[in-house]
Amino acid sequence: MQQFNPYDMAVQQFELAADRLELSEDMREILRKPKRELIVNFPVRLDCGRIKTMTGYRVQHNVNRGPAKGGIRYGPDVTLDEIKALAMWMTWKCAVVGIPYGGAKGGVICDPKNMTASELERLTRRFTTEISIIIGPHSDIPAPDVNTNSQVMAWMMDTYSMHEGFSIPAVVTGKPLSIGGSEGRNEATATGVLFTTRRAALRIGMPLKGARVSIQGFGNVGSIAARLFHNEGCKIVAVSDTNGGLYNEDGLDPAMVQRHKLEHGTVATYPRGQRIRAMDVLEVPCDILIPAATEGLITEYNAEKIQARIVSEAANGPTTPAADAILFQKGCLVIPDILASAGGVTVSYFEWVQDLQSLFWDNEDITHRLEVIMNKAFDAVANKADHYHCDLRLGANMLAISRVAEATQVRGIYP
The missing domain is CATH 3.40.50.10860 (Leucine Dehydrogenase, chain A, domain 1)
Structure with missing residues (x-):
């Protein structure tokens, strides 16, 4: 297997979007x-x-x-x-x-x-x-x-x-509340994943309640996502961390799994489930797959085995371009990382604004503002994907790159 290079992958994704946008060579440079x-x-x-x-x-x-x-x-x-x-x-x-x-x-x-x-x-x-x-x-x-x-x-x-x-x-975001942190920041990335997945489920006509969810990575984002989706009536059928994975087709209680991890250092030894390899959580029978670990784990070698109808990328860069093509051909809806996991940076922006003005909002206000932004972004990406008859990743990259290119063009080059 060729060694994975995330920067090569990022540039490849950029070039694919730039080609569709017919971006000039100067702007690409x-x-x-x-x-x-x-x-x-x-x-x-x-x-x-x-x-x-x-x-x-x-x-x-x-x-x-x-x-x-x-x-x-x-x-x-x-x-x-x-x-x-x-x-x-x-x-x-x-x-x-x-x-x-x-x-x-x-x-x-x-x-x-x-x-x-x-x-x-x-x-x-x-x-x-x-x-x-x-x-x-x-x-x-x-x-x-x-x-x-x-x-x-x-x-x-x-x-x-x-x-x-x-x-x-x-100067930083994600701070404790006592020194200028924001309400809702700790849960923001997982909350954004929930909001975009709701929108994706509506797009394909799949009820969220009762949906089977598999989560790769049970750190801050993965564990909070498990709790949020469980509260929405979803069934958490598989979770994993660096020590291994856990599968239970009848569903897992995220709070109990989290307690077990805090006590024993891993989810893999939780007794109410079948122990599996960490990578196997990508391939278990499920409706929604949430990769919340690291880059480059969904590749052309395992994409065909993924059974989910929606892949909601809570991690950065979990899916390679070759795997994207396979999933798109299979009819699997991939919510790209730059959209699905943008809740964290959005609430970081809220925190920064609150710090600059020394005026703070409550959790309800934060969550409402986040939902408005995430829903608006999802709809804009979906419209772009529909217009160009492409997947959501290419649609998201085209939307983002065109906005950055416009700002670059308007500002010009100094001197």
């Missing part, structure tokens, strides 16, 4: 490459007293529609190409839901599961210092991503604020 790639190597003192040099990245893909926006991830497999791909997808994600941001992404190569809280704090504060030359509330606003959370964002916000000499809550 601007949009296919990141604006800025920052690589930093910095020392971190471990609890044992040793010094370890860490490598981190911050990539800004495009800022023609507004400040750069994108998460920070920690992991042993973080690569520059992965961060570049994620930054490009963030540009399209912000554009497809119509919020005034460009795309960025960041990451540090480390193994956070084998680091103490104090080591993670020192790593975070030093990394923030290293990238402080390009981040800021009006230039580039980080957020949580894989293996980072609201506490990491609190450390980042505090470090940046200490450099400036006063508190700047709007």
Whole structure:
């Protein structure tokens, strides 16, 4: 099997949309490459007293529609190409839901599961210092991503604020409520997945109540999605994490599975279900499949085995272009990542706006605003797909790229 490169995949998706849009070569030259790639190597003192040099990245893909926006991830497999791909997808994600941001992404190569809280704090504060030359509330606003959370964002916000000499809550989003975080931010990505999946079910005439749902990845997004879909009357038939998967055709109780994971470290050993491989959750009998893990897991090698009628991409880049073609031919409706998982960045935008104006909204207001934006975006993408007789991913990419291209054209090139 050829080694998966997420940036090559992101560029391939871009070129497919650019071809249909008949985008000029000059515009492609601007949009296919990141604006800025920052690589930093910095020392971190471990609890044992040793010094370890860490490598981190911050990539800004495009800022023609507004400040750069994108998460920070920690992991042993973080690569520059992965961060570049994620930054490009963030540009399209912000554009497809119509919020005034460009795309960025960041990451540090480390193994956070084998680091103490104090080591993670020192790593975070030093990394923030290293990238402080390009981040800021009006230039580039980080957020949580894989293996980072609201506490990491609190450390980042505090470090940046200490450099400036006063508190700047709007420099990051996904913070705790006590320092300027927003209601609804923690559940936002999963809530956006629910809203777009509702719309997709209406599109194909499938009742959401009683639908069988399989979720790959039981982290923050996957576990909350399980709870939300369960509350909608769906049957959660399969879940997985890095240690394995679990299948029960009669349905699983997400709250009980979550409790088991907190106590035992994995969903795979939950007793009320059949243990399966983590990748098998993609292929179990279901109506809705929610990939909520990492990139490139749905490929031409397993797409034919997927039985779902709707694939709602809660993860970034889970489906390769070759797999997209197979799923489209099968009649499976794929809600692309830049649409399905855009709830997180949308509520991050709400948080940023609230921080800038020092005026906060309640959870009901947040949820209503999010639903309006997600439904409007889904309908715009569906209309584009219908007009061009293509799948939703190509429709979403065409819509997003045309909006970024328009902003680029209107602004012109300096000097």
